[in-house]
Amino acid sequence: xxxxxxxxAIAAAVVAAVMLVVYLVIAASEGxxxxxGVGLFAAILTVAAVSAAVGALLPYGARxxxxxxxxxxxxxxxxxxxxxxxxxxxxxxxxCAFGAAAFSAGRGSG
Numbered sequence: 001x002x003x004x005x006x007x008x009a010i011a012a013a014v015v016a017a018v019m020l021v022v023y024l025v026i027a028a029s030e031g032x033x034x035x036x037g038v039g040l041f042a043a044i045l046t047v048a049a050v051s052a053a054v055g056a057l058l059p060y061g062a063r064x065x066x067x068x069x070x071x072x073x074x075x076x077x078x079x080x081x082x083x084x085x086x087x088x089x090x091x092x093x094x095x096c097a098f099g100a101a102a103f104s105a106g107r108g109s110g
Contacts, residue, residue: 003059003060005056005057006055006056006068006100006103006104008096008097008099008100008103009052009053009055009056009068009071009096009097009100010052010053010056011093011096012048012052012071012072012075012093012094012096012097012100013049013050013052013053013056013071015089015090015092015093015096016045016048016049016052016071016075016090016093017045017049018089019045019086019089019090019093020042020045020046020049022086023038023041023042023045023082023086024038024042026085026086041078041081041082044074044077044078045074045078045090047070047074048070048071048074048075048078048093048097049071051067051068051070051071051074052067052068052071052075052093052097052100054067055067055068055071055097055100055101055104056068056100060104060107061104064101064104065101065104065105068097068098068100068101068104069097069098069101071094071097071101072094072095072097072098072101073094074094075090075091075093075094075097076090076091076094076095076098077094078090079091079092079093079094
């Protein structure tokens, strides 16, 4: 695996994981049945964080690019939906993952 892990993808994974914890803490602090709509959002953040982390460690190629692209799309999508609460860090993480995916695609094709 001689290639370096992607720092941008690792940053995206860390931000996604931290924002997942923040989101769960915020949801837990709310009153009556805060868990009603949390599951899907938490699952998406989990998939995005894992995709970015695994994508960061894979060698350059189609799998790495695909995982980082999935992470980028999920993070940007959730970031737009949550723009007024936790969305901005997720948008930044999505852009980091997108940059890592673009770099991986360019590196893997040559």
